[in-house]
Amino acid sequence: MKILVTVKEVAEVEDEFEISGLDIADSSLEYDLNEWDDYAVEEAVQISEEHDDVEVVTVTIGPERAEETVRMALAKGADRAIRVWDDSIEDAQFLDVDTKAEIIAAVAEEEDPDFILSGVQAGDDANGATGVAVAERLDFEWGAVVNALDLDVDEGVASVHRELEGGVEELTDIEIPAVLTIQTGINEPRYASLRGIRQAQRKPLDVQTLDDVGLDASVVDSEIERTDMYEPESEGDATLWEGSAEDTANELADFLRDKGVVEG
Amino acid sequence: MSVLAVTEHRRGELRDISFEIITAGRELADELGEDLNLVVIGGDVDGFAEDLNRDGVDTIYTVNEGEEFNHGIYKQAIEQLHAELDPTALLTPNSVNGLDYTPAVAESLDLPLVTDAVALEGGQPVEVTREQYGGKVETTYDVDADQYAISIRSAEWPTAEDAGDAAIESFEADIDHDAIGATVNGFEEVGGGDVDITEADVLVSIGRGIEEEENLPLVESLADTLGATLSSSRPIVDNGWLPKNRQVGQSGKVVEPDVYIAIGISGAVQHVAGMKGADTIIAINTDPNAPIYDIADYGIVDDLFDVVPQLIEEFGGEAPDV
Numbered sequence: 001m002k003i004l005v006t007v008k009e010v011a012e013v014e015d016e017f018e019i020s021g022l023d024i025a026d027s028s029l030e031y032d033l034n035e036w037d038d039y040a041v042e043e044a045v046q047i048s049e050e051h052d053d054v055e056v057v058t059v060t061i062g063p064e065r066a067e068e069t070v071r072m073a074l075a076k077g078a079d080r081a082i083r084v085w086d087d088s089i090e091d092a093q094f095l096d097v098d099t100k101a102e103i104i105a106a107v108a109e110e111e112d113p114d115f116i117l118s119g120v121q122a123g124d125d126a127n128g129a130t131g132v133a134v135a136e137r138l139d140f141e142w143g144a145v146v147n148a149l150d151l152d153v154d155e156g157v158a159s160v161h162r163e164l165e166g167g168v169e170e171l172t173d174i175e176i177p178a179v180l181t182i183q184t185g186i187n188e189p190r191y192a193s194l195r196g197i198r199q200a201q202r203k204p205l206d207v208q209t210l211d212d213v214g215l216d217a218s219v220v221d222s223e224i225e226r227t228d229m230y231e232p233e234s235e236g237d238a239t240l241w242e243g244s245a246e247d248t249a250n251e252l253a254d255f256l257r258d259k260g261v262v263e264g
Numbered sequence: 265m266s267v268l269a270v271t272e273h274r275r276g277e278l279r280d281i282s283f284e285i286i287t288a289g290r291e292l293a294d295e296l297g298e299d300l301n302l303v304v305i306g307g308d309v310d311g312f313a314e315d316l317n318r319d320g321v322d323t324i325y326t327v328n329e330g331e332e333f334n335h336g337i338y339k340q341a342i343e344q345l346h347a348e349l350d351p352t353a354l355l356t357p358n359s360v361n362g363l364d365y366t367p368a369v370a371e372s373l374d375l376p377l378v379t380d381a382v383a384l385e386g387g388q389p390v391e392v393t394r395e396q397y398g399g400k401v402e403t404t405y406d407v408d409a410d411q412y413a414i415s416i417r418s419a420e421w422p423t424a425e426d427a428g429d430a431a432i433e434s435f436e437a438d439i440d441h442d443a444i445g446a447t448v449n450g451f452e453e454v455g456g457g458d459v460d461i462t463e464a465d466v467l468v469s470i471g472r473g474i475e476e477e478e479n480l481p482l483v484e485s486l487a488d489t490l491g492a493t494l495s496s497s498r499p500i501v502d503n504g505w506l507p508k509n510r511q512v513g514q515s516g517k518v519v520e521p522d523v524y525i526a527i528g529i530s531g532a533v534q535h536v537a538g539m540k541g542a543d544t545i546i547a548i549n550t551d552p553n554a555p556i557y558d559i560a561d562y563g564i565v566d567d568l569f570d571v572v573p574q575l576i577e578e579f580g581g582e583a584p585d586v
């Protein structure tokens with residue numbers, strides 16, 4: 001059995017940041033494995049540990065810098081990795097949902113996985129849409145926002161919980177092949193062990209261009225264009241207490257006393 | 265041409281987003297000079313249609329298929345209605361179920377998709393505003409297409425209240441049940457447990473800023489000192505440091521205490537969904553740009569590990585060493 005896991009390196013914004021043109025200045029960004037994908041990788045690795053003959057392959061759309069993140073997924077137990085990148089992706093203003101889905105689906109067609117795990121969303125763009133769009137492209141079944149997964153390989157069914165709003169979960173049986181988008185909390189992602197990190201260096205990490213996966217530069221064309229990025233005007237009018245921690249704690253304490261939260 | 269908005273219900277009740285999407289849809293339809301049509305799929309569609317008949321809605325299409333949400337039915341029904349109405353805009357809720365069909369529908373109809381809109385400006389191109397990087401920036405996107413799909417964030421548009429005089433039409437979708445590979449078997453309520461945070465007057469709520477489980481006694485001590493109840497954002501629960509019934513937010517509990525002290529919580533939209541109804545919101549966070557300050561009434565931009573021990577001492581308590 002083969003599981004494909006979509007892995008994204010996401011940008012995190014520092015407390016103080018600058019916007020440069022239509023994006024956040026690179027100097028204000030740090031990069032990390034997308035939180036939701038970390039749980040997806042863990043879920044795939046756990047399945048590979050529970051069943052015989054499971055291969056876990058990760059797929060990433062990202063520049064060379066992303067390899068650090070990809071190696072992290074390999075260190076946690078994925079078997080090999082594919083990273084797609086080339087000049088036309090690099091030059092694109094941003095990648096819309098359809099573009100990402102098309103690229104990942106093209107890789108999936110090559111790999112022919114039994115199912116695909118993807119994070120519910122990426123922490124930076126927060127589209128929350130790529131996994132389900134990939135399913136549609138591949139004609140796979142799917143389930144979004146999965147926070148429990150029980151796989152019956154013989155029956156070809158994934159019994160999942162989908163986490164709805166308000167503390168309610170939906171219990172659903174999904175036929176595989178399927179794409180499941182994984183919610184945080186489904187498992188406890190492991191830390192990469194030193195041994196894992198060493199082994200990850202030797203695991204295959206294939207770099208492919210659009211051409212390699214059977215696509216051309218037109219895949220990055222989009223009818224959607226980013227036109228602006230700005231810091232939102234604070235809608236709030238919070239009163240900020242200032243000074244040393246002692247001063248501010250004192251202000252807050254007075255406030256809580258006035259409110260009657262605490263006596264005296 | 266028209267705007268087609270998809271409504272949402274669960275366990276016999278329309279969800280608020282259904283009435284918010286009417287407002288968003290009407291505004292967009294006005295800007296485009298078009299009609300606003302709604303579709304309601306499954307459950308008591310006739311009863312729902314009556315409720316959805318609010319001012320500004322032109323036609324409500326009912327699709328009498330299934331009791332509860334099934335993405336296969338939704339997808340096929342929306343695709344078929346889309347083919348019939350040929351709308352300019354397809355609007356859907358950016359809810360958990362919206363996430364489960366919108367990308368599939370957009371992909372199969374070849375519509376450009378922008379998710380989680382917080383504002384719309386109709387025209388050609390249509391301009392969509394959304395948030396990125398955990399709410400630290402807003403971005404705008406122009407969608408230059410004759411037809412497109414947009415999912416909208418909940419609680420960004422007011423609910424449509426006034427009664428309307430929409431036409432109600434049953435739409436016979438031709439659903440291929442064999443093509444649906446997902447079977448919904450029911451629901452499960454999560455939570456319960458030791459305390460009910462929705463009952464608390466004062467909540468001390470902790471987020472990822474606490475860094476380590478070993479540091480939790482610090483905020484527990486604060487909660488004790490204040491006679492408050494301890495709650496948290498999602499990562500604390502995901503890490504297993506607090507039980508699920510302490511989670512505030514979209515997938516956790518909705519709370520309305522007199523005082524909510526958010527400590528080391530950024531204020532992600534899914535968290536805010538659970539606590540924005542608090543009377544007084546106080547934030548302690550090192551990041552002055554954290555979105556929590558947009559809804560806080562009072563704030564301390566400082567390190568919680570400096571402020572919280574001081575606060576405990578203010579009330580004569582003793583801060584544990586963490």
Ligand SMILES: Cc1cc2nc3c(=O)[nH]c(=O)nc-3n(C[C@H](O)[C@H](O)[C@H](O)COP(=O)(O)OP(=O)(O)OC[C@H]3O[C@@H](n4cnc5c(N)ncnc54)[C@H](O)[C@@H]3O)c2cc1C
Pocket residue numbers: 120121145360398470471472473474496497498499511512513514515516517527528529530531532533534535538548549550551554566567568569
């Ligand atoms: C479908 C879905 C449902 C979700 N449901 C929920 C939900 O119900 N509830 C929920 O909370 N989240 C939910 N989330 C997750 C949500 O998107 C955020 O990931 C989460 O709320 C972030 O939690 P946080 O604010 O604690 O962490 P972060 O966003 O990491 O913020 C930590 C904050 O702590 C501050 N900080 C760090 N160190 C210190 C320090 N020493 N002193 C003071 N401040 C410090 C930082 O500046 C930062 O602002 C959901 C997500 C999805 C996709």
